[in-house]
Amino acid sequence: MIHTIGIxxxxxxxxxxxxxxxxxxxxEWYWIDIAEPTKEEELLLSSFFRFHPLAIEDCxxxxxxxxVDYYDGYNFFVLHSFNEETLEAEELDIFVxxxxxxxxxxxxxxxxxxxxxxxxxNSQGWDRGAIHATYNIIDTVVDAYFPIVYKIEGYLNAVExxxxxxxxxxxxxxxxxxxxxxxxxxxxVIPMRxxxxxxLNSERMNLQQTEHTYFADIYDHLIRLTEMIESNRELTADIxxxxxxxxxxxxxxxMMILTIVSTVFIxxxxxxxxxxxxxxNMPELEWKYSYxxxxxxxxxxxxxxxxxxxxxGWFNLFKD
Numbered sequence: 001m002i003h004t005i006g007i008x009x010x011x012x013x014x015x016x017x018x019x020x021x022x023x024x025x026x027x028e029w030y031w032i033d034i035a036e037p038t039k040e041e042e043l044l045l046s047s048f049f050r051f052h053p054l055a056i057e058d059c060x061x062x063x064x065x066x067x068v069d070y071y072d073g074y075n076f077f078v079l080h081s082f083n084e085e086t087l088e089a090e091e092l093d094i095f096v097x098x099x100x101x102x103x104x105x106x107x108x109x110x111x112x113x114x115x116x117x118x119x120x121x122n123s124q125g126w127d128r129g130a131i132h133a134t135y136n137i138i139d140t141v142v143d144a145y146f147p148i149v150y151k152i153e154g155y156l157n158a159v160e161x162x163x164x165x166x167x168x169x170x171x172x173x174x175x176x177x178x179x180x181x182x183x184x185x186x187x188x189v190i191p192m193r194x195x196x197x198x199x200l201n202s203e204r205m206n207l208q209q210t211e212h213t214y215f216a217d218i219y220d221h222l223i224r225l226t227e228m229i230e231s232n233r234e235l236t237a238d239i240x241x242x243x244x245x246x247x248x249x250x251x252x253x254x255m256m257i258l259t260i261v262s263t264v265f266i267x268x269x270x271x272x273x274x275x276x277x278x279x280x281n282m283p284e285l286e287w288k289y290s291y292x293x294x295x296x297x298x299x300x301x302x303x304x305x306x307x308x309x310x311x312x313g314w315f316n317l318f319k320d
Contacts, residue, residue: 001034001035001036001037001041002019002032002033002034002035002041003016003032003033003035003112003116004016004017004018004019004030004031004032004033005030005031005033005116005119005120005133006021006022006025006027006029006030006031007027007028007029007030007126008025008026008027008028009026009027009028011028011123011126013120013123013126014027015120019032019044019048022100027099028099028126028129029099029100029101029129029130029133030099030100030101031100031101031102031103031116031119031130031133032100032101032102032103033102033103033112033116034102034103034104034105035105035108035109035112036105036106036107036108037104037106042060045059045102045104049095049102051071051074051076051095051102052071052076054069055069055071055076055093055095058076058078058093059093059104062091062106063080063089063091064078064091064093065078065191066078066079066080066188066191066192066194066195067191067195068195068198068199068202070202070204073097073098074095074096074097074098075095075096075097075204075205076093076094076095076096077093077094077095077096077134077138077195078091078092078093079091079092079093079094079137079138079141079192079195080092080141080188080191080192081109081111081141081144082144082145082148082185082188083107084147084148087148087181087184087185088184089184089187089188090105090106090107090109091105091106092104092105092109092137092141093105094134094137096130096131096134097130098129098130099129099130100130101130101133101134101137103137109141110144111137111140111141111144112137112140114140115133115136115137115139115140118136118140119132119133119136128208128210128211131207131211135211135214135215135218138196138215138218139214139217139218142192142218142221142222142225143221145185145189145225146221146225148185149185149225149228149229149232152178152181152182152232153228153232153235155174155178156175156178156232156235156236156239157235159174159175159239160235160238160239160242175236175239175240175243176236178232178236179233179236182229182232182233182236183233185225185229186226186229186230186233189222189225189226189229190226192222193219193222193223193225193226196215196218196219196222197219199215200212200215200216200219256314260306260309260314263305264302264305264306267301267305268298268301268302271294271297271298271301272298275294
């Protein structure tokens, strides 16, 4: 599927024109978006646009690292967007010439329609040429990262709050899954940040001061995203450590309870064991009140031990 948008020399916008019109009409600049291409549309990169074979190879062999390559007459960018459901990176390739932009991607990307809408609405940016479309594409792709990171951050904050008062239904599996998601985001955001740094410091881009300011704003967004991702990864580590600490504390309490119970029953078991031997020469067995005396002694021993434990402060360990 091919989407086209062009700005004529009369400063009029033309939408969805056939690519053959590029040679017949006078465009100040135009943007050709090739989405989910067929085999015939893939061949346009070489037969119609005549891009370098190495750049075309990068387009067809997925998934390349975000980068910029410089060719005669145009620059070639590899960007990454994210599938919002799977968080898998999806490649977006852009050829940027003096008066044209050609984007190529195998997956549908709502960011492309958003970028086209921004271009249609901002007629003041048409004078900046193809670099205006390039900025809008990259900026829209980067802006789409924020909702994903915000969602993960909100979930982690909720998990951290839940961790302090409810451990019964909490599982660390979700935290480890989010840590993996953050790692996938990090593997894309950091190369994208490096790509914008190269754009800002490259003499081949010939950015004017205004254009440099716009791309610097995208670079700032990527720095912020990097910091948020690193902060969230540290938060997952803190949640993991807190979870282990709380589990360890709960286990210590359980062991303390079992220790107290076992300690109380040691002398009681001894008494029961002695009088359970049933030797013939045991005078207490024939005494009328021996059963009640032994039970009373056992109760007294247990009560005395529990009182001693309370005096020593053992029961204070069970308080939150």
